[in-house]
Amino acid sequence: MENGTDLHLIEMQRDANRQISEYKFKLSKAEQEMGTMEQNVSRLEGQVSRYKAAADNSEKVEDELKAEKRKLQRELRTALDKIEEMEMTNSHLVKRLEKMKANRNAHLSQQ
Template identity: 70%
Template structure:
């Protein structure tokens, strides 16, 4: 014989619990299920965020590598340009010194030429 139709089970404390009959228990189960579903949704969303952030990290690491390479190349070019500038400045100083030397020589030769003209002018005229 079955004496009752309700579903009963033993709790860990040995007390008899009624399933699906008490509205408070049903509300608690709905709340717990809703919380579990909310937490599952948040977990999925967090995992998606983690994946997106990992992709961003990978992308940014690639950018850092490219920027470091570009910076190293720029420094190399800068060093080469500085060396070229020093070389050109030496050449400029050398050329300016040569110009100064040639102008002094030209001035000296012009003075000698004038002296020769004066000398010829005085000896040619009686």
């Protein structure tokens, strides 16, 4: 009986050692996967930071472009108003010139 008990204990010890080896392997593999995941997290956090910085910069550029567009539209309205004013002045001056020519021709024909 003692021999059977010894064999049983040896068998239990082998099973325990096998389980310990399996758990050590699983632990090692899990630690390796955690390391990989931590590297991925770091890489992704870096990407998020870069994308956030790019988005912030894009928003800043967009705001600057909108301000520039408003400024150019104001300048365009001012220029168009000035053109309209100059065209009216030119038209008025052309009419005055034609009137003066007509008066001169009338005056010359009376002489």
